[in-house]
Amino acid sequence: MKALDGVRILDMTHVQSGPTCTQLLAWFGADVIKVERPGTGDATRGQLRDLPDVDSLYFTMLNHNKRSITLNTKHPTGQMIFTKLIEACDVLVENFAPGALDRMGFSWEKIQTINPRMVYASIKGFGPGPYEECKVYENVAQCTGGGASTTGFDDGPPTVTGAQIGDSGTGVHLALGIVTALFQRERSGKGQRVVCAMQDAVLNLCRVKLRDQQRLKHGPLTEYPQYPDGTFGDATPRSGNASGGGQPGWIVKCRGWESDPNAYIYIITQAAAFNDLALAIGRSDWVDDPEWNTPQARLPKLGQMFAEIERWTMTKSKFEVMETLNPLNVPCGPVLSMKELAKEPSLRATGTVVDVDHPTRGSYLTVGNPIKLSDSPAEVTRSPLLGEHTEEVLETVLGMTPAETVAVRSDGAV
Numbered sequence: 396m397k398a399l400d401g402v403r404i405l406d407m408t409h410v411q412s413g414p415t416c417t418q419l420l421a422w423f424g425a426d427v428i429k430v431e432r433p434g435t436g437d438a439t440r441g442q443l444r445d446l447p448d449v450d451s452l453y454f455t456m457l458n459h460n461k462r463s464i465t466l467n468t469k470h471p472t473g474q475m476i477f478t479k480l481i482e483a484c485d486v487l488v489e490n491f492a493p494g495a496l497d498r499m500g501f502s503w504e505k506i507q508t509i510n511p512r513m514v515y516a517s518i519k520g521f522g523p524g525p526y527e528e529c530k531v532y533e534n535v536a537q538c539t540g541g542g543a544s545t546t547g548f549d550d551g552p553p554t555v556t557g558a559q560i561g562d563s564g565t566g567v568h569l570a571l572g573i574v575t576a577l578f579q580r581e582r583s584g585k586g587q588r589v590v591c592a593m594q595d596a597v598l599n600l601c602r603v604k605l606r607d608q609q610r611l612k613h614g615p616l617t618e619y620p621q622y623p624d625g626t627f628g629d630a631t632p633r634s635g636n637a638s639g640g641g642q643p644g645w646i647v648k649c650r651g652w653e654s655d656p657n658a659y660i661y662i663i664t665q666a667a668a669f670n671d672l673a674l675a676i677g678r679s680d681w682v683d684d685p686e687w688n689t690p691q692a693r694l695p696k697l698g699q700m701f702a703e704i705e706r707w708t709m710t711k712s713k714f715e716v717m718e719t720l721n722p723l724n725v726p727c728g729p730v731l732s733m734k735e736l737a738k739e740p741s742l743r744a745t746g747t748v749v750d751v752d753h754p755t756r757g758s759y760l761t762v763g764n765p766i767k768l769s770d771s772p773a774e775v776t777r778s779p780l781l782g783e784h785t786e787e788v789l790e791t792v793l794g795m796t797p798a799e800t801v802a803v804r805s806d807g808a809v
């Protein structure tokens with residue numbers, strides 16, 4: 396049994412944010428029926444293709460464990476089928492441009508009359524306000540949610556991050572909203588509207604930067620590289636690789652950095668482990684020196700401290716540094732490339748990285764479910780081909796006869 400067995404999701408999502416959400420729900424056991432426009436389907440099927448005429452990795456890696464039906468929801472027969480699907484499903488998820496579902500004729504009010512138990516969940520770029528009508532992609536959300544203004548180095552431009560906090564980050568937020576609404580429905584018997592704006596989700600993930608905005612009023616941010624010699628303006632600045640927490644951290648070079656762009660490690664100089672770290676790097680003098688042996692004394696010279704640490708790390712590989720410092724309780728992490736992550740045996744063993752077979756592309760690598768439930772294990776199955784399950788869903792979920800499915804196909808509705 397899976398945690399969400401018996402939950403049926405009407406999945407109107409496309410691109411990355413919405414599909415991330417419904418993929419998670421599918422891994423937890425929900426029956427996710429992805430509705431796609433006949434002929435084209437989710438635009439990502441054809442984007443960033445590595446092989447001709449084969450669903451892109453962009454699509455396959457975001458749509459595992461789902462079924463796909465094609466349905467023209469602007470066609471009168473298509474709308475009749477869509478209405479029946481709303482009756483038959485527990486959750487409707489969409490991330491179209493604002494108002495798209497209303498324009499199809501399916502407002503929240505109408506959905507409630509069709510199925511009062513329906514949870515109707517949406518991702519939009521912005522919440523109500525001046526930008527609510529705007530279309531939004533990942534990096535727009537990173538910029539408008541506070542990510543870009545606080546990422547990068549002080550002397551460089553705002554920078555977006557490789558982690559898809561706007562799209563996948565919002566999808567994860569929405570998934571929580573959906574299961575919470577389903578949980579409430581268990582007691583209330585009623586569905587509800589769940590909306591997550593990408594700007595809000597990114598800002599939520601940048602919470603510590605709004606913390607720093609308010610700390611600025613009371614003096615410089617002493618853990619930032621701008622302290623003590625640089626200047627602070629009136630907004631949270633970019634903090635380079637500073638830790639963002641109460642324990643100073645930085646990325647330092649390791650052996651081979653001249654030719655390997657990822658020969659680096661992140662080291663956090665946690666106060667409790669500082670003496671052992673000092674001994675490990677050959678600075679035993681720091682242990683008794685009042686200029687170094689308290690966190691307060693070190694704060695104005697973090698740059699100098701990490702330069703000293705780096706002098707030592709540059710003599711070792713990032714993995715040797717890890718092996719030496721971990722037993723000393725010094726939190727550290729090598730900068731791992733995608734190539735290294737793809738080969739990492741422990742990630743393969745837990746199913747976080749998995750090989751999946753696909754009928755037209757062959758075997759490919761993907762990220763499995765990062766959330767592990769002891770009683771609801773996730774098996775990753777391939778993404779569906781466009782419309783692969785149209786007849787199956789119409790007949791088994793909606794009870795249509797084969798003759799009826801032939802008729803709606805020739806009508807151009809599916």
Ligand code: CAO
Binds near residue numbers: 520
């Ligand atoms: N049958 C008939 N019509 C369909 C359909 C179907 N099965 N599926 C979609 N459509 C229609 C929609 O109704 C819409 O029509 P209208 O413009 O007439 O209302 C149209 O297809 C296109 O939808 P869209 O405007 O959402 O698509 P887009 O490519 O122009 O914009 C995006 C894409 C992502 C910018 C926009 O959907 C958006 O802002 N979504 C909300 C925020 C979001 O999730 N962004 C993350 C995207 S991942 O980086």
